[in-house]
Amino acid sequence: MPVQVMSEGAGLSTQVPSHLSRIPISLISTSTDCCNKTVKGTVLSKGPLVSLAADRCILKAVIEEEDSQQNASSINVVLMGELAKDFNQAVNQGDVTVVSGFSVGKSPTALKDKFHPFNLLLSGDDACIYVSRRRPPPDPRYPLAVKRSCDLSAEASREKKASKYTYVRLDELKPKMVVNVYGVVVFFKQPFKSCGTDYCTSLKITDQSNSMIYCTIFKERLQDHPEIFQMGDIIRMHRVKTNYFNQSITLINTFGFSVLTFDGEEGEDVVPRTSSRSFHFDQEDRRIVDELRSWATKQSIVPSVPKIPLSGVQPNVFFDLTCQLLAKAPMDATCTLLRVWDGTRCPHSLVKVMVEPAITEGPSSFSTERESLIANVLIYDNHVEFAQQLKPGDFLRIYNLRAFPASSKVPELAAAPSGGAEPLAFQLHGGTSYGRGIRILPESSRAVQDLKRAFQALPECDDLNDSAMMEIWSTPPEFPQDAERVECCTERLCHHDTQLAALSELKRSDPGRVHHVRVQLRSYEPRRLHQALKLHCGKCLSMQDVPDDEQVAAVFSEASRDSGRCSPPPWMVSGQVGIPAASQGSWKREPSVHLSRTLLCESKAKALLFIMGSTLEETCRLASGYENIIPLRSSGGHMTLLDLSAPFLFRGRKRYYGCRRCSEAAVREPCAEGAQQIDERLIAEALGVQLLKFVLLMKLELQDATGTLEVFLWRDAELFFKVSAEEAAANQEAQNSIRQTMESLCPPGGSTGERPWLDLCLTAYRGEDDRGHHQTCYQICQSTITNPPCPQSNPQPPGQRSSLQHA
């Protein structure tokens, strides 16, 4: 066993085999004789387990020599294969390790991480790691972690399981660590678009050590950001790295980052907020949250943000407003109006903003009574984009909203028309200073529950005529149903006698049914369309990615290395083909080629060519001159097909693959007698290859007024796009057509309002997720785009012909 964990508290020195001798990290170099040597160190950080290929794993860790406290030296350790997996399972930050059976390599990250110029490489049978779990007497560098693990040991004796994670107290952070931390949020900004590829969340946290630590989270997807609702929330972050900036330690997310947040209110349930499908959370986490809550409450370290309802607003106050969106309308490119309420009445009259009903989303008018409770909020600049995504009915918190006395701009308004106090407008200024931003609050949140109670407590005002409110609160139909009014850019080709259903309704019904929906496309995956192309086996039903050229070229290159002689079967006529050199000075190569004698006699010399010893690039160049090209290799004196991870057949620009599991491939002469043409089916059958079919597989997120739903587009994807997957694999125009379709359904950067409506037929069926759990899946079927974008025809590049010389 490559990773050996020592019994609790046992000294490592007594358990490491005696023939091994220890060398200090500082003496490691590529000239070190590593035989029977060990290196000892404390695990400073442990990277995530990364899978490189099917069963190849790699994990990087940093260990620090523990004897030289004054002048600690750290070195990167790279673990491969099973060892990496075992290490990932068995070893934690702070554990002491003795490493043996390593080799020394140059550290490619030395300049950046300032660790040792070399690293230790551990792979294969010789590599071994002896581990001693952290135990008292405490290492002064991990006081909190040790304390917690001591506390745990009492629980562990009951549960027989220690917590998987250790958390570093914020005053214990040192540069260049990857750590897990807990903290109380004392400042935050909602995620905003960075100038790079990601959204950025800025926050500042603290804990019982009173250290204030600034954190930055970069994540491409909004749902991967921490769900912070207010200061005082508690955050747990896994795998953040420390960095030194402006004379203080900062934290930034790193690979494998995950985050949970909790309400910071003492006495509230401890419910983790996260979009992660799985996360570790146990009694220990509950305890840490409780401790932080009661500490923060006693200290009152959390800056008090005025929680002002509309009834408490004063002119020129900046505050966070928790409210419900009733309607919205774009004012201009840099300003959007949100009409919101929180069930309380503002003592000041609220400024009216005139908006055309046609551009209003949600009701354009309300009863007089209701109208008097509605605040008009003007959202500026960078917040407009987010505001565009909001839907009437959403519950919001608007951070750093300003109550603005309208009289300062329009003096005649100072004479208040009603109520006495001067009228107020509300503004959310551009930028992210002071945490300015908007967040949608989930229905389950305490704040939304409170709001709903406030709404229910309102006296019934003449709501019977208030069709506006009905629109907000009513059950479906809440989607456009009138075919005259709404133009859809897809149509259903099925003949089901089914009414349109809202997504929320559909989610409540059982699998095995067909549904008709009218929806918009909210997002889709993959964004890179070539990743949507898959190879599907009709026999074993497996699905695989289409190998890229680099992978295929490697198979060709590997095949041509085996130059052993082999005799072609009697039905072949052999020769050489001269392939023009790709560049000047490069060798003109002459791979051997073979034709079917039968086809040659039938004057069908161009119909089929077997080729051996060519590169991928050469094969492609030849493909324009022959209908079918089958690459071969020599193996043990026989001709065989190449490994089936490469195409077994080239037809013009099209490539065909076989299933590795289901094929029983051998080089045989195809029988073309009576066949219309020699195509991929005929050849696959002759060669014993189970032909893989190109398919398109995408995941679409649909939305209507009642919610969102993830559906697959697969079996009927070709019908949907009016493009065959095989064409898409071979030609750019077909790919362009699919891309244009997706972009027209979901314009990049476009708002909900700009997205066309789609009429779709969905089937609901029982499927399994990655872990084998049953869940209801949805697939788009028998639906098609009605006006596909015009493909731009590109002229085919002229083919390069090669001369064939018969032997």
Add this chain to the structure above:
DNA sequence: GCTTAGGGTTTG
């Protein structure tokens, strides 16, 4: 395994 930001003296 690159980059992004790095609170803040707001104001249409």
